[in-house]
Structure formats: structure tokens, C-alpha cells
Amino acid sequence: MDYYRRAEERGAANHGWLKSHHTFSFAHYYDPAHMGFSELRVINDDWVAPGRGFDSHSHKNMEIITYVLEGTIEHRDSMGHVSLLKAGQIQRMSAGTGIVHSEYNASSDLPLRFLQMWIRPAQEGGEPGYETLTVGSSDGLNTLVTPNGADSTLSINQNVILYRLKLAPGQSQKLKRGAGTGYIHGVSGMAEVDGFSIADGDGAGFTESEQEVNVVAGATGFEALWFSLP
Structure with a gap:
């Protein structure tokens, strides 16, 4: 394990209608030690009050993945x-x-x-587009x-x-990195990941030194996102 960050160490913002935690530097939160991992640039954990949200804003040259954990997002665009x-759905923009x-x-x-994750594209430009998948x-x-x-997966540039990892209490799973790096982000429950505890909001990154990562779920089970990265 080459990168390990507990949920309580993340950057935070509280605007009343929005409460957000930032795994990596984002908006007014800046920490040069936490600027992303490989091509993974942003993981934001956002809570939005009823009837509130983000007004029209622009994005360019970024792959943006949104995973809804509770509630429903109304999305409008140019x-x-x-x-x-809806909850249980994931979108790639x-x-x-x-x-x-x-x-x-x-x-x-x-x-x-919802969780929103930004990934730098392999190639800039191209037509904007969306895809949605029910997890x-x-x-x-x-x-x-x-x-x-x-x-039938979502495509990305x-x-x-x-991957979405879901384990019952005590269940185990080996995660393979592939040729590059790997990153795990805890969504719910708790697990031991190569001897480290990963719970909701915790994250860990792995590089060339570990080809395989062992995950063992705790007493309440475990859900996480696993990124196989360049």
C-alpha cells in the first residue's frame, strides 16, 4: 500500500445546503500532498439538502463518474x-x-x-456524452x-x-491491479485490506509493488469502489 487516507482526514466544506468531503484537493480545499492518484483526480462525497443543488456550471476535458447512494439527482445540460x-445508478459524463x-x-x-469522481481523459477534445448504468x-x-x-459496461476515455465490490460479513475477495496502479474507496461497512482497515470514506492506493490486494469484510459486510488505473 502506497497511499492511505482516513475519512476524517479529508478536506471538508459545509455550505448549509451542501456538505462535502474531498479525498483530493478540490475547489477551496488545497493540499499539495493530496492532488489525486494516477489519473484519478477527484473523489467527492456530497450530501445535498432537499430541493437544493448545483446551478449551471461548465466542465471541459474530464471524465466524470457519479454514483448515487441515496435519493435522486435531477440532471439538466446544454x-x-x-x-x-436514482440511488443505485451510476453515470459517466x-x-x-x-x-x-x-x-x-x-x-x-x-x-x-452521491459520490462524484473525476478522471483525466487519455485524449482531450471529442464530443460530450453520457451513459447511465444500474448497479x-x-x-x-x-x-x-x-x-x-x-x-454492457459504461465506456470511458x-x-x-x-468495479463495485460488495461482500457479505466475513467474505473475502482478491483484487488485481492489472498493469498499472489500483485504488480502493470505501462506500459502506468495513474491511481489512492488506492489513489496513477501510471503512466508509477511507481510501488506499497501490502501485507496482503489489499485484494482488486481499480484502476481508467485517461483521456488517463491505461495499467499495475499486479503480484499476494506468
């Missing part, structure tokens, strides 16, 4: 798209040459929580995003594979 992204969009909590009385409920390792969108 391409004319209006859609709802390629900003490409540029796009303007807004994200709101679609409910007037229920909170919204399965089965235990084990499920592939969500791949470079070529194989086997980078040599990255994103």
Missing part, C-alpha cells in the same frame, strides 16, 4: 438532456470539448448523497466502467476499469 439519476450542466436534489423532502445487487466484484464499454 445539450438539452433532462434526466433523473465525458465533458469533451465542453458542456454546461446542473445537478439538483429532485426531492423536496428527502436528502441526496447490480449481487455480491462479489462487478465491472461498471471500461475503456471500450465491453459487456481512459485506460481505467471501475
